[in-house]
Amino acid sequence: MSYSVKVLRDKCIGAASCVAVAPKTFKLDSQNKAVVIKSTGDKDADDAILLAAQSCPTAAIEVYDESGKKIWPL
Ligand code: SF4
Helix, strand or coil: CCCEEEECCCCCCCCCHHHHHCCCCEEECCCCCEEECCCECCHHHHHHHHHHHHHCCCCCEEEECCCCCEEECC
16 A cells, blocks of 8 residues: 655644655755655555654644545545
């Protein structure tokens, strides 16, 4: 299973917890908003990606499974 992610930039407040949890997937850009480095992580990154999304205080990260079904936010 490999998840894909999307950052809703309007909701991002630059709290950077996603970057702390999944630094290979997220980084902050010059506007202090999260951007996705790699939208589909490898298998081992799935847990970190989901955890990062769940750690976002504004639910600005959407996570989709392989079939395109949204699994976060619920
Ligand atoms: S945790 Fe959420 S608010 Fe913080 S940088 Fe990441 S996407 Fe933005």
